[in-house]
Amino acid sequence: xxxxxxxxxxxxxxxxxxxxxxxxxxxxxxxxxxxxxxxxxxxxxxxxxxxxxxxxxxxxxxxxxxxxxxxxxxxxxxxxxxxxxxxxxxxxxxxxxxxxxxxxxxxxxxxxxxxxxxxxxxxxxxxxxxxxxxxxxxxxxxxxxxxxxxxxxxxxxxxxxxxxxxxxxxxxxxxxxxxxxxxxxxxxxxxxxxxxxxxxxxxxxxxxxxxxxxxxxxxxxxxxxxxxxxxxxxxxxxxxxxxxxxxxxxxxxxxxxxxxxxxxxxxxxxxxxxxxxxxxxxxxxxxxxxxxxxxxxxxxxxxxxxxxxxxxxxxxxxxxxxxxxxxxxxxxxxxxxxxxxxxxxxxxxxxxxxxxxxxxxxxxxxxxxxxxxxxxxxxxxxxxxxxxxxxxxxxxxxxxxxxxxxxxxxxxxxxxxxxxxxxxxxxxxxxxxxxxxxxxxxxxxxxxxxxxxxxxxxxxxxxxxxxxxxxxxxxxxxxxxxxxxxxxxxxxxxxxxxxxxxxxxxxxxxxxxxxxxxxxxxxxxxxxxxxxxxxxxxxxxxxxxxxxxxxxxxxxxxxxxxxxxx
Numbered sequence: 001x002x003x004x005x006x007x008x009x010x011x012x013x014x015x016x017x018x019x020x021x022x023x024x025x026x027x028x029x030x031x032x033x034x035x036x037x038x039x040x041x042x043x044x045x046x047x048x049x050x051x052x053x054x055x056x057x058x059x060x061x062x063x064x065x066x067x068x069x070x071x072x073x074x075x076x077x078x079x080x081x082x083x084x085x086x087x088x089x090x091x092x093x094x095x096x097x098x099x100x101x102x103x104x105x106x107x108x109x110x111x112x113x114x115x116x117x118x119x120x121x122x123x124x125x126x127x128x129x130x131x132x133x134x135x136x137x138x139x140x141x142x143x144x145x146x147x148x149x150x151x152x153x154x155x156x157x158x159x160x161x162x163x164x165x166x167x168x169x170x171x172x173x174x175x176x177x178x179x180x181x182x183x184x185x186x187x188x189x190x191x192x193x194x195x196x197x198x199x200x201x202x203x204x205x206x207x208x209x210x211x212x213x214x215x216x217x218x219x220x221x222x223x224x225x226x227x228x229x230x231x232x233x234x235x236x237x238x239x240x241x242x243x244x245x246x247x248x249x250x251x252x253x254x255x256x257x258x259x260x261x262x263x264x265x266x267x268x269x270x271x272x273x274x275x276x277x278x279x280x281x282x283x284x285x286x287x288x289x290x291x292x293x294x295x296x297x298x299x300x301x302x303x304x305x306x307x308x309x310x311x312x313x314x315x316x317x318x319x320x321x322x323x324x325x326x327x328x329x330x331x332x333x334x335x336x337x338x339x340x341x342x343x344x345x346x347x348x349x350x351x352x353x354x355x356x357x358x359x360x361x362x363x364x365x366x367x368x369x370x371x372x373x374x375x376x377x378x379x380x381x382x383x384x385x386x387x388x389x390x391x392x393x394x395x396x397x398x399x400x401x402x403x404x405x406x407x408x409x410x411x412x413x414x415x416x417x418x419x420x421x422x423x424x425x426x427x428x429x430x431x432x433x434x435x436x437x438x439x440x441x442x443x444x445x446x447x448x449x450x451x452x453x454x455x456x457x458x459x460x461x462x463x464x465x466x467x468x469x470x471x472x473x474x475x476x477x478x479x480x481x482x483x484x485x486x487x488x489x490x491x492x493x494x495x496x497x498x499x500x501x502x503x504x505x506x507x508x509x510x511x512x513x514x515x516x517x518x519x520x521x522x523x524x525x526x527x528x529x530x531x532x533x534x535x536x537x538x539x540x541x542x543x544x545x546x547x548x549x550x551x552x553x554x555x556x557x558x559x560x561x562x563x564x565x566x
Contacts, residue, residue, distance in 0.1 A: 009162065009163065012162050012219065012220075013159065013162070013163075015215070015216075015219055016155060016158060016159055016162075017173065017174075017177045018177075019155070019212045019215065019216055020151070020152070020155050020174055020177040020178060020181065021177040021178070021180055021181030021184070022181060022208055022211075022212045023081075023084075023148075023151050023181065023209070023212055024177065024178040024179070024180075024181030024182045024185065025181040025182065025184045025185035025188065025208065026084075026088070026185065026205050026206075026208050026209050026212075027148040027151070027182070027185070028181075028182040028185035028186055028189070029185045029188060029189050029193060029201070029205045030056075030084075030088045030144055030148070030205060031052070031053055031056050031145075032185075032186075032189045032193075033088075033092070033189075033193070033198065033201055033202055033205065034052055034056070034091060034092070034137065034140060034141055034144065035048065035049040035052035035053050035056075035141075036049070036198070037092045037095070037137075037198050038052050038095070038137035038138075038141075039052075039295065047422075047555060048137070051138065052137060052138065052141045055138055055141040055142050055145060056141045056142070056144065056145030056148070057145065058145070059141070059142040059143075059144075059145030059146040059149060060145045060146070060148055060149030061149060062146055062149065063145065063146040063147060063148065063149025063150040064149045064150065064152065064153050066146070066149075066150060067149070067150040067152075067153035067154055068153065070150070070154065072225075073154045073157040073158050073161065074158060074161075074220055074223040074224055075223075075224055075225060075226075076150075076154055077151075077154045077155070077158065077213075077216065078213055078216060078217055078224060078230055079230075080147060080150055080151065080154065081209050081210070081212060081213030081216070082210075082213060082230075082233050082234065082237060083147055084144070084147050084148060084151075084206075084209050085206040085207075085209035085210050085213070085237055085241070086206070086237055086240070087140065087143060087144050087147070088144060088202060088205055088206045088209065089202050089203055089205075089206035089237075089240060089241055089244050090202075090240070090244070091140045091144065091202070092198055092199060092202055093199065093244065093248060093251060094136070094140075095136045095137055095140065098133050098136055099133045099134060099136065101133075102129050102133040152174055152175070152178060155174055156170050156171065156174050158220075159173075159174070161223075193205075194269070194271045195269075195271060196269075197248070197249040197269070198269065199244055199245070199248030199249050199251070200244075200245050200248065200249065202244065202248070203241045203242075203244040203245035203248060204245070206237075206241050206244075207238075207241050207245075210234060210237060210238060210241065213234065214234055217230060217231070217234070262278035262279055262280040262289075262291060263278060263279050263280070263281075264276055264277070264278050265277050265278065265279045265290075265369070265372060266367070266368055266369070266372060268356070268360075268367070270354055270356035270357060271354075271356070272353060272354045272356075272357075273294050273295050273354060273357070274293075274294070274295050274296070275292070275293070275294060275356075275357060275360065276292070276293040276294075276296075277290055277291070277292055277293075277368075277372060278290065278291045278293070279372075289301060289302055289303045290302040290372070290375055291485070292333065294357075294418065297418065297419075297421070298485060298486070299333065299418070300333060300335060300485075301484075301485040302375065302379060303484065303485060304483050304484050304485050305335055305379070306516040306517055307481065307483050307484075307516075307517045308483050308486070308489065309335050309336055309338070309339050310339065310515050310516060310517045310518040311479070311481050311489075311491060311517075311518060311523075311526065312336055312339075312414065312416060312448060312450060312491060313336055313339035313340055313414060313448075314339065314511060314513065314515055314518055314523075315448065315479065315491075315493060315501060315505065315523055315526075316412050316413075316414060316446040316447070316448040316493060316501070317339075317340065317343050317412055317446075317513075318504075318505060318508065318511060318512060318523075319446045319493075319495070319501040319504045319505055320411050320412045320442075320444070320445050320446045321411070321442070321444040321445070322411040322442065322444075322445075323343040323344070323345050323411055323412065324345055324346045324347070324411055325345065325346060325347050325348075325349075325408075325409065325410045325411050326340050326343075326345045326347070326348045326349070326410060326411060326412050326413075326414070327348075327349050327350075327351070327403070327408075327410040327412070327413045327414070327440065328340065328348065328349070328350040328351070328413075328414045328416060329351050329396045329400075329413070329414070329415045329416065329417060329428075329437075330351075330352060330396070330415065330416040330417040330418070330450075331350060331352065331414070331416040332350075332352035332353075332354060332357040332358045332361065333357070333361050333380070334358075334361045334362070334380040334383040334384050335379060335380060335383075336414055336416045337350060337380075337383040337384065337386075337389065338379075338380055338381045338383040340412075340414065341381075341383055341386055341388070341389075342513040342514070343512070343513060345388060345411075346388065347388055347389075347390060348386075348388055348389045348390070349390050349392065349403070349408070349410070350389060350390070350391050350392070351391075351392045351394065351396045351399045351400070352391065352392075352393060352396075353393065353394065353395055353396070354393070355393045358384065358391055358393070361376060361380055361384060362384035362385065364376040364377060396417070396428055396433075397427055397428060397433060400433070400436050400437060400440060401436070403440055404436060404439060404440060408440060409440065409441075409442055410440055410441060410442060410445065411442045411445045412445055412446050412447070412448075413437055413440065413441055413445070413446075413447040413448070414447075414448055415428075415437070415447070415448065415449040415450060416450050417429075417450060419450075419452045419457075419460075419554055420452075420460070420550045420551050420554050421551070421554060421555070422551065423548055423551055425551075426543065426548050426550055426551040427545055427546075429449075429464060429467060429543055429550050430467065430543050430544060430545040430546075430547075430550075431467055431470045431471050431542060431543065431544050431545065432544070432545040433471075433545070434447075434449075434467060434468050434470075434471035434473070435471040435472060437471070438471050438472050438473060438496065441496060443496055443497055444495075444496075444497065444498055445495070445496070446493060446494070446495055446501060447468075447473070447493070447494050447495075448491055448492070448493045448494075449464060449468065449491065449492045449493075449494075450491060451464045451465070451478065451490045451491050451492045452464070452489075452490065452554065453486065453487060453488055453489055453490065454478070454480050454488060454489075454490040454529070454533070455487060455488035456487065456488070456557055457553065457554055457557035458533075458537075458557070459537075459540050459553040459556075459557065460550055460553040460554040460557060461478070461490050462534070462537045462540045463540050463541060463542065463543055463549065463550050463553055464492050464543070464550065465477075465478050465492045466540060466541075466542050467542050467543045467550070468492055468494050469494075470542050472496075473494035473495065473496060474494075474495060474496055474497055475494060475495045475499070475500035475501070476492065476493075476494045477492070477493055477494070477500055477501055477502055477527060478490055478491065478492050478493070478527075478529075479491055479493065479502075479523075479526040479527045480526055480529065481522075481526050502524070502527045505520070505523060505524060506524065508520040508523070508524070511523075540553075
């Protein structure tokens with residue numbers, strides 16, 4: 001009789017520990033899921049991710065304190081899992097809906113009161129509603145973290161209730177299960193969840209909560225009240241989870257479409273980033289405009305991408321002594337590559353981290369609808385399928401070390417990376433990175449770097465030039481041009497010896513290749529900045545590896561721009 005009782009206690013205890021590990025797994029996935037989605041919606045990727053995770057951890061502490069107010073641990077735990085599953089499953093859909101609605105609210109007001117489209121209402125209460133809507137991810141992070149934080153204290157009390165005594169190692173056992181479960185959750189997120197729709201990831205995680213709660217309900221039903229209502233709540237929530245899994249992607253896409261100015265015609269999530277194409281129809285027989293976004297940030301517009309890529313590629317290529325071997329860092333859309341191939345190089349090496357991004361532009365017919373495939377092929381001119389092109393999928397920070405080990409030398413290096421909007425990118429704008437690129441560059445070659453906006457992020461722009469100069473480049477200059485989709489934009493260009501690029505191009509009468517936008521006089525004038533542009537920039541700091549200085553300059557500048565927009 002005693003042995004049977006001990007066996008039952010052991011089974012119940014193992015079940016509770018397994019449930020705790022499962023809940024910890026779910027809790028960590030919810031943290032990653034909410035922070036990942038919020039960063040996609042709000043931009044400022046690293047800042048948002050760290051803020052969401054930090055808020056959830058703090059609120060878990062508050063939840064742990066609040067758990068002692070729950071009188072019935074068994075009843076409270078079952079209801080808690082229903083709430084966690086419901087909020088975890090629906091949070092991203094709710095956030096997308098509210099933010100999308102506030103984005104279209106000015107248009108709705110305009111249409112209701114017949115206000116002309118060129119004077120859409122802005123500011124005032126509309127701006128306040130919009131500001132409040134983008135705080136929702138942080139609100140949900142706090143609520144979800146608070147609820148998750150109550151789980152451990154309740155499980156601990158339940159274990160002691162089952163054993164009928166105080167357990168000496170109760171806390172250690174529960175936290176051990178929690179840590180192991182969290183580790184499993186991290187692995188599931190990286191290996192599986194990142195590859196599926198975020199709404200499906202939320203639904204699957206919520207289903208684990210439901211299963212854990214249901215098993216608990218069945219095993220410990222003798223301690224519970226109102227079981228019929230609890231079962232009804234579980235069944236209703238199960239229907240919601242199934243609906244979100246099946247249709248949540250479409251619902252979320254419709255809501256997310258409202259975050260963009262134009263119609264979203266394609267989006268996908270890779271292990272590294274969220275990719276979106278939008279379409280703007282102009283009517284009157286004019287060709288639609290297609291914009292491409294990564295993590296909510298515009299990368300190029302078919303309207304004016306040739307301006308950007310003309311200025312990125314051709315000044316460096318024109319100033320280089322040879323064009324045999326070219327290195328492109330980034331540029332996974334193949335548009336810079338398209339311009340480089342005009343110079344008839346012998347080889348082009350392109351280093352980009354995301355194979356899914358490159359595949360999208362290399363073989364768009366495998367992913368995109370026919371009309372968009374046709375447009376992308378016309379833009380890229382099939383550049384990735386040129387036999388002279390060698391694509392290497394690796395982190396550029398590590399990839400250039402491999403190129404150095406292979407004793408590679410390049411006549412021109414084109415660095416076409418996204419802005420340093422988070423620390424992972426910041427290292428690719430550091431002295432260490434440019435110093436190693438220096439060793440890859442031919443003695444009479446040229447390196448050019450995409451350098452953000454000299455108008456909106458002046459300190460970041462100037463810091464890039466100072467950082468390149470510190471990496472033993474003899475002549476470092478900057479130039480700029482207005483690109484309608486981005487505004488004023490700039491580049492940094494450098495040589496190791498001989499003359500500066502502006503001197504090499506000073507007497508240029510005709511470019512050696514055909515261009516869409518760029519002319520010699522326009523190029524020469526782009527090196528001229530307004531009066532006192534570089535005055536008082538001596539305080540701008542160099543971006544060393546690990547300093548995150550450029551990231552801070554960039555974040556400060558664009559946060560200020562966001563505040564001004566309200």
